[in-house]
Amino acid sequence: MQLKNSRRVLLPVAALAAFGLVLSGCASDSGSGGDSSAPAGPGDAGTADGVVTVYGTIVDTEAELLEKSWADWEKANNIDIQYEGSKEFETQIAIRAQGGNAPDLGIFPQPGLFSDMVSRDYIQPAPDGVASNVKDGWSEDWASYATVDGTLFGAPLMASVKGFIWYSPAQFKEWGVEVPTTWDEMMTLTKTIQAKTGKPPWCAGFGSDAATGWPGTDWVEDLVLRQAGPETYDKWVKHEIPFTDPAIADAFNSVGDILLQTDYVNAGFGDVKSINSTPFGDVARVMGDGSCALTHQASFFDGFLQDPKNGNATVGPDADIWAFITPSVKAGGTAVTGGGEIVAAFSNDADTAKVQEYLSSADWANSRVALGGVLSANKGLDPANASSPILQESIKILQDPNTTFRFDASDLMPGIVGAGSFWTGMVDWINGKPTDEVLKTIDASWPSE
Template sequence: MSFTVHRRFTAPIAVLAVAGLALSACSTGGTDSGSGEADGVVTVYGTISDTEAELLEQSWADFEEESGIDIQYEASKEFEAQIGVRAQGGNAPDIAIFPQPGLLADLASRDYIKPAPEGVAKNVAEYWSEDWAGYGTVDGTLYGAPLMASVKGFIWYSPAKFAEWGVEVPTTWDELLTLTQTIQEKTGAAPWCAGFGSDAATGWPGTDWVEDLVLRQSGPEVYDQWVSHEIPFTDDAIASAFDSVGDILLNPEYVNAGFGDVKSINTTPFGEPARALGEGTCALHHQASFYDGFIQDPANGNATVGPDADIWAFITPGETAGAPAVTGGGEIVAAFSDDADTVKVQEFLSSPEWANARVSLGGVISANKGLDPANASSPILQEAIKILQDPNTTFRFDASDLMPGVVGAGSFWTGMVDWINGKPTADVLATIDASWPAE
């Protein structure tokens, strides 16, 4: 996910500490607002909060002045639970920013969300890949347009240390394992650091590892079947991905650099490895594009990020070289109203103009093809944009965000914790699969 604060991420204090933001609690329009009549106010509801909310409002300030539309944004930590309640009660916002496509699909399938207007559909067709468009599409109808994005599966490292050890960035998974062994032999220390700790969400970084390996080893078709439960968690393809991740994370010679043994992964907060990377006690760490904010946080040592800086990153390689495939996250914008002002706001948020305006403010990226990568605030975000815009890249949304909440934000997370603690893979997979809701 971009460096937005969603249910999984707590951003570093130095990055997000700001004065309280006055957010509008009112909500107009919604499921009753289909008349096409505009009143000059468009309400937007989402999970984006704190500094990110301030920057979001800055990104549309010029549009508000030019259009005369007052966009009133409301953030909520209870978005996932409340958006359905509000829709059913006739008190939905005009527009919602969905961090989980599955939630959008659920409300669209129950006719709460309006199909995307023509201008939005044109923008999506021109500026977004088919993969991204698919996450806003339900039963062949486009309901929402993508907004921001993140690229997962980066592996963070020190270019200077690589040069010192005489090693290069790997291009295949086998080369990554060889690199890991080489660093361990040269240094006599565990190369990898990992942290799954995230309060009630502990375990989610492990799901990102598994998702990367499912996509890279078995391909997008199997990945999609897994997400929709056409194949179960107990399938050989998923077990194989766990085994491959275990070649690193369950090997006491390879983890947990600077923190302890294998089991310490569960008790290490996911942001802590940023400090170990900067201090040089950790050689390799797997985490998304947003992690540069943690690495450069003064509280973690203020290391620099870039190809020739203290820390840089490469994408987790696949089974073969030159076959780019990445997982990531983002948001989908959809509307409960179709009045003229709401349509104008939707069109703007799906445009390159908005993407460039927001990315220029820093901290986030977008997969919009009209976005200039030079507008990104850091080299890693520029690199992530290039990956997303590459027509050869296979992109898949974070699998756990697409699965039913009881699985993706429940048993999958806790299953990763159990696995790190020593529970056999087959038992972990059976337990997760048993939690899948009956149809």
């Protein structure tokens, strides 16, 4: 799940199915760009008119900050960037492309959706300037999410780091415990805190309206990557191994060693089943008041912690709450999961190419991050521009050449799985459905070729 710093549009399965039906009829439509040799699809095929339209999922205050991030560049380059944000981006972008009303640039929150549009010849190959920026400023892992069949079609934009374990430094000091460096050490930490307090150490909330269950998928993805490694993770995402593979079952079982144990959850809320009824943001309140010792959530969680309605906790190494990355099986592991966006062009005119190049640059990354609330994996980003200690820490992780980064698996899977059966499967699992049955059900939903 991506919120605040990494945005996944939360669509019910029916909407995702409708989206697939829309796309199935798009490939044969001709564009309206005036050049019959251009890839199928709408958009300006060659006229630079000083206006570049951008469409994405970023809305409200963050949309205002996005527009502010390029305001000076707009004036200096005499290009009017017109941004439109929509919570219905994932369905509307296909409809607009088919109907000849696509934007010049789209900000895609899911690589799977981006790749699907590329496969239907709607997306233009990345211009040379964009390709150069991606080569210089982004890791191979990140570049791969904007690449289809060996060709670069877009560029990464913002990012989030998932898999943080949030805790109270003061409580750790009181209990005489330290940040774990391996998964086994974290399990020992869990047992120690439970023994010292006589209460469950962990709290979790899977509640998110129609998207209830997504925080559980983040847990599983972390464990697949850390236990089975990036190669198995990649095969899982592509369905080269099924959900019923032992590696995936092992990840579920490891997560269950915490989330399915009544001695370990659900601090401040109730029993194991209360995880499903607890809104994920409400966890910040019990972390802030000290009734929960540990929770698993992405880098955006600091915003919830610092919200006055949740207790206005401070975040930092010596503050009320701090965080460490979910440890790997072996000490020193550097694998992390996360999310982000891909900027892709429907048009190939000079103005569009110029804006896309700017958005792929370190200059833009520094401009946006300095405004607060988000981060980027661009190598040229100065961590000092980040607005909070956890964002600064996240940038260091993303920029570390030893970090193995993998995009959120459910965002890479077909929507009916990643934003459907995987989410509902997590809910069923918390409610007591056996792991093997859950995995069989999820795997059976994978669309046939």
